[in-house]
Amino acid sequence: MTRVLDLATIPGDGIGVEVVAEALAVLKAAVGPDVEVTTTEYPFGAEHFLATGEILGDDDLATLAQHEAILFGAVGGDPRDPRLAGGIIERGLLLKLRFAFDHYVNLRPTKLYPSVTSPLADPGEVDFVIVREGTEGPYVGNGGVIRQGTPHEIATEVSINTAYGVERVVKHAFELAEKRGKKVTLVHKTNVLTHAGSTWSRLVSAEASNHPDVVWDYLHVDAATIFLVTDPARFDVIVTDNLFGDILTDLAGAISGGIGLAASGNVNPEGAFPSMFEPVHGSAPDIAGQQKADPTAAILSAALLLDHVGLPEAAARVTEAVSADLAERGSATRTTSEVGAAIAQRVAAAAPTH
Numbered sequence: 001m002t003r004v005l006d007l008a009t010i011p012g013d014g015i016g017v018e019v020v021a022e023a024l025a026v027l028k029a030a031v032g033p034d035v036e037v038t039t040t041e042y043p044f045g046a047e048h049f050l051a052t053g054e055i056l057g058d059d060d061l062a063t064l065a066q067h068e069a070i071l072f073g074a075v076g077g078d079p080r081d082p083r084l085a086g087g088i089i090e091r092g093l094l095l096k097l098r099f100a101f102d103h104y105v106n107l108r109p110t111k112l113y114p115s116v117t118s119p120l121a122d123p124g125e126v127d128f129v130i131v132r133e134g135t136e137g138p139y140v141g142n143g144g145v146i147r148q149g150t151p152h153e154i155a156t157e158v159s160i161n162t163a164y165g166v167e168r169v170v171k172h173a174f175e176l177a178e179k180r181g182k183k184v185t186l187v188h189k190t191n192v193l194t195h196a197g198s199t200w201s202r203l204v205s206a207e208a209s210n211h212p213d214v215v216w217d218y219l220h221v222d223a224a225t226i227f228l229v230t231d232p233a234r235f236d237v238i239v240t241d242n243l244f245g246d247i248l249t250d251l252a253g254a255i256s257g258g259i260g261l262a263a264s265g266n267v268n269p270e271g272a273f274p275s276m277f278e279p280v281h282g283s284a285p286d287i288a289g290q291q292k293a294d295p296t297a298a299i300l301s302a303a304l305l306l307d308h309v310g311l312p313e314a315a316a317r318v319t320e321a322v323s324a325d326l327a328e329r330g331s332a333t334r335t336t337s338e339v340g341a342a343i344a345q346r347v348a349a350a351a352p353t354h
């Protein structure tokens with residue numbers, strides 16, 4: 001019987017549209033004839049909002065929830081446009097999806113492929129995963145502004161860290177480390193953010209006692225930025241909060257060959273909701289519409305999706321094709337479509353045909 005993989009796609013804005021087209025073509029080429037991929041494209045994003053006034057309603061969430069997984073591009077428009085002020089799209093669409101679908105594991109693997117040049121002189125073996133908490137922290141919108149517009153204006157942005165939320169993501173990080181290099185690094189700022197820091201430290205220490213073969217250590221986030229540049233090979237699994245994870249994963253992308261290679265998954269491990277896979281990067285208005293975006297991050301995100309939905313062989317075909325393509329491309333400049341087509345061709349050649 002043919003397995004049906006029913007996907008929602010949300011290409012979004014800017015280069016999101018360009019890279020999702022390539023990722024979807026690669027995904028379809030990877031699965032082989034035993035899997036039927038059905039896709040429904042949703043128009044959400046800044047452009048859609050400006051045209052219709054709609055961002056993402058509860059009825060849209062109910063519709064999206066019917067799909068097995070979501071392939072997401074990137075959202076965000078012209079930052080100078082006052083109609084998009086306050087991250088109305090980033091919050092009202094992307095974060096709303098992550099929160100509503102309980103994507104508490106924001107999985108961001110970093111791997112320096114052998115043929116890829118890192119800006120670091122001697123990076124060593126770079127292969128780690130940042131497990132970023134995805135539903136809490138300062139991203140929940142808890143705060144406000146009083147005395148706005150006066151010299152006495154006060155703005156607050158309160159970071160929410162629940163024991164429930166921290167414990168489950170920490171547990172996931174340790175379980176991942178069990179399958180990898182058996183090391184977890186908690187990154188926080190416990191010397192200053194002492195309230196949230198003590199919750200994270202206590203729950204990491206408690207979970208560590210369930211994993212005697214996993215070593216764990218701790219770094220303040222500022223020091224973590226040093227070691228990501230001077231000694232990235234020391235990391236296996238980093239667990240951290242929503243904000244620190246956001247920042248560190250752009251840095252992780254930069255040291256491993258560029259943000260155009262950095263993939264991610266917004267995962268609900270229990271499968272209560274569809275998980276959503278997206279490149280780490282944004283809509284890149286500076287290069288949008290010019291076929292300059294590297295679609296590899298979106299393609300590797302599609303591989304994470306395939307793995308998540310129980311198609312690990314298809315996922316491996318994608319990562320192997322990416323690895324081979326990276327080895328071949330060297331410093332040649334290719335368009336978004338050329339990179340996508342080259343990877344899709346390799347994947348198709350490796351996929352079963354019966």
Ligand SMILES: NC(=O)C1=CN([C@@H]2O[C@H](COP(=O)(O)OP(=O)(O)OC[C@H]3O[C@@H](n4cnc5c(N)ncnc54)[C@H](O)[C@@H]3O)[C@@H](O)[C@H]2O)C=CC1
Pocket residue numbers: 015019073074075076077079090094259260261278279280281282283284285286287292293294295297
């Ligand atoms: N997940 C999402 O939808 C995200 C959305 N954003 C939004 O995207 C917009 C732009 O944000 P920025 O801070 O400029 O971050 P960005 O990630 O879009 O771009 C940062 C820099 O990286 C380059 N870049 C990004 N992706 C690339 C790719 N695939 N290939 C080659 N170069 C690439 C861009 O050209 C730019 O110079 C904003 O509206 C922001 O809020 C930002 C991050 C994530």
Ligand SMILES: CC(C)CC(=O)C(=O)O
Pocket residue numbers: 090091094095246280
């Ligand atoms: C635009 C933000 C909401 C998201 C972001 O930068 C990220 O998830 O990496």
Ligand SMILES: [Mg+2]
Pocket residue numbers: 246247250280
């Ligand atoms: Mg980010």
